Amino acid sequence: MTELASLLxxxxxxxxxxxxxxAAGRQDAVPVRIIAINDxxxxxxxxxxxxxxxxxxxxxxxxxxxxxxAAHLAARIRxxxxxxxxxxxxxxxxxxxxxxxxxxxxxxxxxxEVMNAIGLDLNAVGNHEFDRGAQELLRIVGxxxxxxxxxxxxxxxxxSRAYTGARFPFIASNIDDREDRPLFMPAVIRNFDGVxxxxxxxxxxxxxxxxxxxxxxxxxxSGEAQAINAAAVQLRRQGVKAIVxxxxxxxxADGGFNDxxxxxxxxxxxxxxxxxxxxxxxSAHTHRGYRCVIKDRLVIQGASFGRLVSVVDLSLDRxxxxxxxxxxxxxxxxxxxxxSDEVRLQAAYPxxxxxPEVAAIVAHYRERSAPLANRPVGQLAGVFDRNATAGxxxxxxxxxxxxxxAATREQGAVVAFTNPGGIRTDLRPHSEQGTVTFxxxxxxxxxxxxxxxxxxxxxxxxxxxxxQWSARNAERPRILQPSRGFSYAWDPARPAGERVIxxxxxxxxxxxxxxxxYRVTVNSFLADGGDGFRVLRDxxxxxxxxxxxxxxxxxxxRESAEQPLRPDRSARIERRD
Numbered sequence: 001m002t003e004l005a006s007l008l009x010x011x012x013x014x015x016x017x018x019x020x021x022x023a024a025g026r027q028d029a030v031p032v033r034i035i036a037i038n039d040x041x042x043x044x045x046x047x048x049x050x051x052x053x054x055x056x057x058x059x060x061x062x063x064x065x066x067x068x069x070a071a072h073l074a075a076r077i078r079x080x081x082x083x084x085x086x087x088x089x090x091x092x093x094x095x096x097x098x099x100x101x102x103x104x105x106x107x108x109x110x111x112x113e114v115m116n117a118i119g120l121d122l123n124a125v126g127n128h129e130f131d132r133g134a135q136e137l138l139r140i141v142g143x144x145x146x147x148x149x150x151x152x153x154x155x156x157x158x159x160s161r162a163y164t165g166a167r168f169p170f171i172a173s174n175i176d177d178r179e180d181r182p183l184f185m186p187a188v189i190r191n192f193d194g195v196x197x198x199x200x201x202x203x204x205x206x207x208x209x210x211x212x213x214x215x216x217x218x219x220x221x222s223g224e225a226q227a228i229n230a231a232a233v234q235l236r237r238q239g240v241k242a243i244v245x246x247x248x249x250x251x252x253a254d255g256g257f258n259d260x261x262x263x264x265x266x267x268x269x270x271x272x273x274x275x276x277x278x279x280x281x282x283s284a285h286t287h288r289g290y291r292c293v294i295k296d297r298l299v300i301q302g303a304s305f306g307r308l309v310s311v312v313d314l315s316l317d318r319x320x321x322x323x324x325x326x327x328x329x330x331x332x333x334x335x336x337x338x339x340s341d342e343v344r345l346q347a348a349y350p351x352x353x354x355x356p357e358v359a360a361i362v363a364h365y366r367e368r369s370a371p372l373a374n375r376p377v378g379q380l381a382g383v384f385d386r387n388a389t390a391g392x393x394x395x396x397x398x399x400x401x402x403x404x405x406a407a408t409r410e411q412g413a414v415v416a417f418t419n420p421g422g423i424r425t426d427l428r429p430h431s432e433q434g435t436v437t438f439x440x441x442x443x444x445x446x447x448x449x450x451x452x453x454x455x456x457x458x459x460x461x462x463x464x465x466x467x468q469w470s471a472r473n474a475e476r477p478r479i480l481q482p483s484r485g486f487s488y489a490w491d492p493a494r495p496a497g498e499r500v501i502x503x504x505x506x507x508x509x510x511x512x513x514x515x516x517x518y519r520v521t522v523n524s525f526l527a528d529g530g531d532g533f534r535v536l537r538d539x540x541x542x543x544x545x546x547x548x549x550x551x552x553x554x555x556x557x558r559e560s561a562e563q564p565l566r567p568d569r570s571a572r573i574e575r576r577d
Contacts (some may be wrong), residue, residue, distance in 0.1 A: 071354030093126025093248030133215025171201030242402025250286030257289025373439030378560030391573030396482025454539025
């Protein structure tokens with residue numbers, strides 16, 4: 001070989017090696033896409049759901065885009081899957097519970113059927129999964145018909161008249177039974193092109209205070225970070241280096257749903273305690289949209305109700321199996337359903353064609369629920385909203401509390417309270433006549449709790465109000481909605497336990513006597529000490545009443561029989577500071 005030929009050969013080899021280097025680097029990285037939702041809450045239909053998106057004509061502003069609906073969500077997930085060879089679909093909890101009538105009427109079996117059709121790969125347990133108790137949750141996961149339904153609810157209403165359960169696992173690392181056995185598997189492992197990824201589930205440790213205590217009797221909910229860290233150790237022993245925490249707990253951040261200004265809340269406290277080996281945190285619970293990078297670890301949440309989908313693209317190092325964090329890309333994307341009227345929005349945010357299989361499932365349950373959902377109940381002369389006064393009460397809360405009081409006067413009730421977390425949406429009239437339907441009332445108050453009337457002393461009644469700022473509610477006070485005739489004032493500057501101003505409590509114009517006895521109506525969730533209102537467990541002479549939805553239906557029908565019912569805009573709670 002001549003010297004020139006030898007030189008040309010060496011140059012060609014060098015060029016080939018240079019060209020091959022990036023390709024080898026790409027081959028050493030295994031791409032994985034995580035497609036995540038959270039807090040779906042059985043929102044099979046789009047309803048009025050929307051998200052604030054950048055205005056296509058002025059990105060510095062935002063506009064409302066109608067988003068969501070199971071068939072459109074399925075289309076978005078299908079599209080995101082098609083773009084990526086390795087993908088996994090994850091739910092961060094509250095897949096079911098507090099659901100609209102189309103799902104809740106059928107014990108949320110329709111939502112599980114839809115998620116089976118979508119191809120959901122796993123669901124981390126949320127607090128609302130326990131709304132009907134642990135045993136019912138286990139049935140929902142495992143399948144089978146339920147015969148002892150309550151009220152109007154129906155089980156096994158599918159075309160096959162069967163319910164086969166979830167085709168995906170529920171996971172939770174921080175729930176144990178009396179024998180310290182996990183209620184669900186703590187984690188699952190998925191293999192992508194020879195590289196393992198571990199997904200660890202956890203639910204908010206506050207679950208015992210925000211679900212029916214009787215439904216979770218015997219279960220222990222431990223700290224989220226500690227349980228996840230322990231599960232991460234077990235995963236590493238199985239050779240898993242890429243670890244994703246799927247936590248049903250959340251926080252908040254300023255900015256749009258892909259921003260992270262001033263991050264705050266429980267999820268960020270948890271993140272600081274997590275093992276450094278945890279690469280990604282999928283969060284939930286607060287129904288907020290944010291995308292945060294804390295040091296080099298992603299924390300993301302995609303609002304609620306299927307309005308947003310969180311997309312996390314990972315690169316896994318084939319040699320050691322770990323996440324190459326500097327290559328992680330993430331975003332929240334909306335689920336446009338075409339219900340926005342503006343053409344310019346549809347051009348910027350193309351409408352998704354609904355998935356036919358999921359659309360058929362939704363149509364079946366819409367038809368089954370329609371006779372009840374569309375049943376007129378009464379007329380409203382305005383919107384009963386949840387816009388709270390400075391004191392904390394609002395028009396819809398007043399209406400519901402008044403309905404609960406009216407339904408239990410025969411039990412001697414003189415005042416009623418309802419919890420704000422049990423009120424899920426504003427109550428709006430449908431037509432010029434102000435028609436409101438059973439479906440509207442159910443969507444506003446979907447839990448189906450029985451009413452309970454107990455006797456409290458004046459001291460206990462004040463304790464009840466002080467527990468609105470209990471240690472369990474310290475981050476976010478839970479202001480009970482009072483019935484007509486009851487009023488009081490509170491001062492946020494006063495110390496916990498002394499915020500209710502002495503002698504400000506009034507019942508029908510008269511002061512509350514400390515040694516007096518008062519019959520108080522609450523729902524069964526509160527009566528069992530839910531939301532931290534433990535004093536209600538000490539109530540005497542408990543008497544059960546109708547379901548909360550039955551009380552609301554009866555009240556609205558009666559009060560609007562002669563003329564449409566008007567929202568009460570007069571505050572019953574006063575804030576002084």
